[in-house]
Amino acid sequence: MTAPLALSARLSRIGAASVLTAAAVTVPALLPGAAQQAGAATLAAKALGVAASKQGSPYQWGAAGPNRFDCSGLTLYSFRQAGRKLPRTAAAQYGSTTHVAASARRAGDLVFFHSGSSSSSVYHVGIYAGGGEIWHAPKTGARVRLERIWTRSVWYGRV
Structure with missing residues (x-):
């Protein structure tokens, strides 16, 4: 296996959260002013996890965990567990x-679904997982899931 392929295979086994954590520790020492960005990446990785x-x-409409969620309840709970407080509604x-x-x-990052041009038209929120997918609590009768x-x-929006 060539070195780039070995590194790629290793990174895929480690997982994105570990890579982000490693970056949060390493990057601030290498780039002045990067500590804030690295901290945000670590916060986001924790909330995503x-x-x-x-x-x-x-x-469940109005639920904010730990076992049942509506959309903004899931994002609120996830970021609270990661150490950041969010308001209640999307x-x-x-x-x-x-x-x-x-x-x-x-x-x-948070993904806000809207039906108009003002912030009052936001009707749903999820957490961006990469690759065009989000983790979210979709609707009554559904369960928290990863979806395109x-x-x-x-x-x-970035927290």
Whole structure:
């Protein structure tokens, strides 16, 4: 196995969270001013891991964990477990994040589904997992799951 292939195989076994954690520890020492970005990456990786760990939990309107969730309840719970407090509703969470372009989105960013041009049109939220997918609590009768983003009517926010 060539060195790049060996490294690639090793990274896929380690997992994204470990890579982000390693970057959070290493990058600040190498690049002045990178500590804040590394801290945000670690926070996002932790929240993403919490959301993924809730796979299969049932949806319940108004629930914010630890065993049942609605969409904003899952994001609130995930980031709270990672060490950051978010507001309760999807629209309020959108208002509390740093808005980022789709081209700049990263795993752990929040994905806000909207039906108009104002923040009051936000109706759903999930956590971006990469590859065009989100972890979310979709609707009554469904369970927390990883799913492909199904519309272009989304905005991204970084916690």
